[in-house]
Amino acid sequence: MIEPPHPLRIAAAPISWGVCEVPGWGHVLDAHTVLAEMSALGFTATEFGPPGYLPEDPGARRAMLARYGLTAVGGFLALPLHDDRDRVLDIAGRTAALYAAAGAEVLVLAAATGTPGYDSRVPLDAAGWRSLLDAAAAVRDLAGVHGLRVVLHPHVGTHVETAAEVERFLAGSDVDLCLDTGHLLVGGADPVALARRWADRIGHLHLKDVRRDLADEIRCGRIEYSRAVRRGLYPPLGAGDVDIAAIVAATEAAGYRGWYVIEQDTTLSPGDTASGPSRDAERSLRYLSPDRRHRGLRPLEYR
Numbered sequence: 001m002i003e004p005p006h007p008l009r010i011a012a013a014p015i016s017w018g019v020c021e022v023p024g025w026g027h028v029l030d031a032h033t034v035l036a037e038m039s040a041l042g043f044t045a046t047e048f049g050p051p052g053y054l055p056e057d058p059g060a061r062r063a064m065l066a067r068y069g070l071t072a073v074g075g076f077l078a079l080p081l082h083d084d085r086d087r088v089l090d091i092a093g094r095t096a097a098l099y100a101a102a103g104a105e106v107l108v109l110a111a112a113t114g115t116p117g118y119d120s121r122v123p124l125d126a127a128g129w130r131s132l133l134d135a136a137a138a139v140r141d142l143a144g145v146h147g148l149r150v151v152l153h154p155h156v157g158t159h160v161e162t163a164a165e166v167e168r169f170l171a172g173s174d175v176d177l178c179l180d181t182g183h184l185l186v187g188g189a190d191p192v193a194l195a196r197r198w199a200d201r202i203g204h205l206h207l208k209d210v211r212r213d214l215a216d217e218i219r220c221g222r223i224e225y226s227r228a229v230r231r232g233l234y235p236p237l238g239a240g241d242v243d244i245a246a247i248v249a250a251t252e253a254a255g256y257r258g259w260y261v262i263e264q265d266t267t268l269s270p271g272d273t274a275s276g277p278s279r280d281a282e283r284s285l286r287y288l289s290p291d292r293r294h295r296g297l298r299p300l301e302y303r
Ligand SMILES: O=C1[C@@H](O)[C@H](O)[C@@H](O)[C@H](O)[C@H]1O
Pocket: 013, 015, 019, 020, 021, 076, 155, 180, 183, 206, 263, 265
């Protein structure tokens, strides 16, 4: 059993406190509350959350994070890459400028369908795929001008969702991957196998654990994605069916030195406080912590 040879760069994300880009997703806690919770748990970096959650002025955004001892990792941006290229590039360009000026490193792109939410989609045809791949490369170039790394995030209810679509994207593009362990498993991929096979294409990581029973129900169409999230699709790291330790081992062995963002997508109801999500985030942090032994936990096995 080996501990990783250097500290992992661990970061938080607002989605773990229910802050999501999907309209009507659930009760939204104010940003100060969420940042204070991250800080109290010892996080020193975070993703941004959806547009409008943090100040739109980059200096104000950076200062707000700094007030809680946090620096910027980057953020998630779901755009209909297959459609309306000018609009997509306009939004991506403005977002990249904001992210970079606020001190971020990475822009996490998803291939949105164009309809809100992630509960349904119609797969793309060949022409749609060509536009998607082309726009992803254009976003990568645009954001590169600002010094940002662009990665494509496979996501349920987007055009890069299933195992075959992830492979198709990787084979057809040189834009790297945000390996989101949760969405990959829900989409039917094996995140450990993928982490090993495409280790040199991983530009960013979202660590999620998943309940496989609910993931199977989503894939069979028995339950909508948003309902499965409400029913606890994503438990804290170590409490679900994803072999997180094997994934970290694979990426570390391949020389990955980027961020490990802990994400436990959740929804809150009116009246909910931050305490439930914070308890879960603490549990995930403990799962990843190198001093697990001192906390009475079994060391992670980095094979
Ligand atoms: O994985 C993710 C989503 O599930 C979620 O929808 C987004 O809010 C996150 O930022 C993203 O990283």
